[in-house]
Amino acid sequence: MTGVVVSELHAAYGSRVVLRDICGVFPAGAVTFVLGPNGSGKSTLLRVLGGGMPFSGSVRVGETELSSLPARRRGRLVGVVTQSPTVSFPFTVREVVEMGRLPHRRFLRGMSDGDGAAVRCAIDAMELGDLLSRRVPALSGGERQRAVIAQVIAQDTEVILLDEPSSALDPRHTLRLFRFLGAAAAAGRTVVAAVHDINLAAEFGDRVWILKDGALVASGTVEGTLTKDILSEVYDVPFESVGRGRGKNIWRAV
């Protein structure tokens, strides 16, 4: 498994081009963070990679062209955590997490032992044991986010895409989530997360992609790519390193 290979990727909302000529690799076995200013195309990139938006160019997972896959197989291969998830109907947390098994379940069959194990693993990972009977629309933003992340964990895919997954999480669950993602990458999965917090990327990432105005301006290892010059140019504000934590630079806009 080589991860996700993107080449000559273009995407647009109507006449507005939001991604232009993106080429690169999200390697398997690594957590890659996608950074960039507001409107740089981070969410659109994840939407395209997840099959939720039309595009031109190529997105391959291993040797398989994503757009040629039947929907169910794509669902078994790629999972997506959307930004600030909302749930309009009163599903319970358990129901939402169990939906993650949809691409694996056979028609008219109930949950198999494997499905049950995947759901339990997801519930444990996001510490949802006490919330299983609660209705998702009535939960707090962070609890709702944990339920949707658990759904994607239960989906058990080779590729995990996350758009601002920790925007509503408390520090405990942020740490828990990124440790889980690190372990998933260590087990050979491809993990891609779009975030705004550069230090989160520095701390938990193996690699970073930096987007600006829909174009990929830099990519590579965390240490090699998160530099004062690149960050200052991309965000149009001076950056400085304010020390080191866990062996990585800590950055601050000044």
Next chain:
Amino acid sequence: MGPERRGSGTVSPIVLFAGLFLLLGGTALWRLLAGEMPVPFGAVLGILSGDVSGASPQEIAVVRLVRLPRLFAAFGAGASLAVSGVVLQGLLGNPLAEPYTLGVAAGAALGASVGIHLGGVWLPGAAFAGALGALALSISLSRRSGGGSPAHMVLAGIVVSSFLSAAVTLLKSLADEKLSSIVFWLMGGFSGATPEGALCVCVSSAVLLAAALWWARDLDAMSLGERRGTYLGVDERNVRGCLLALASLATALAVSFHGIIGFVGLIGPHLLRMLLGPSHRKLLAASFLGGALLLSVADGAARAMNELPVGVITSFIGGPVFCWILVRERAGRT
């Protein structure tokens, strides 16, 4: 910690379905017994079981040609509208969606009016084309104006409904000799139900239910919105295309035979969602029965009130239910 519940319902599905079947049976009996001409209970049972020895020819004719078609027309139309409501709400991730609020019924009404102009044989086809066109217009308008949020979708439905209703009024004013038939038809109701029409509406409701049950798990995922269906491996385009077409067809047939009857797709599904939870497999089946029950009871009440248009009764119930849902949505407690 107490015993763990797997679903989000508050009532056991077995109890609820048993209750619905009992109520439907009771309503059927009431509708077959009630009317201008008294038909004894034993005669009705005999006619239903095929033993007509205890019934007069008039009684047989009244039950077979008037009351049974009317009962099944109300069952079929109620089931069609309620299941269409659940399907539209699930596909669009919008609790306020239903054939009436999205302009589908008004589109079917315009199509049917055009069909009456062209000749009765065109009526169902024209109603179906009108329903599909109105649905496409509402969805397109809401997506272009507000990203398809529930409020924008209903606003778009109101705009489309108003426009199409004005077109129906224009057609009425242009059609002197056919005015009475359009007006009579628009008032809605089941007094003129025929066995063929009842069969047609019942079959379309059953086909819609079967298709929706086939994709029930996919509907669960799609109802989460934000393309979660796609991300969970649902071929959204295929499911949406098939179910929107079938829901529009079922609505168009109900409207073309029985006029505009609003809010049936909101009342039953929302009450049942509170009792059973939002999981579509149970909700669709219960809404099929609940819609049939609601509209047959409403038709009985309409008949008892000197053949009041049945849409008046459903709107009197549905309007407040719509407001209630809106308030709950606002409070985030759906």
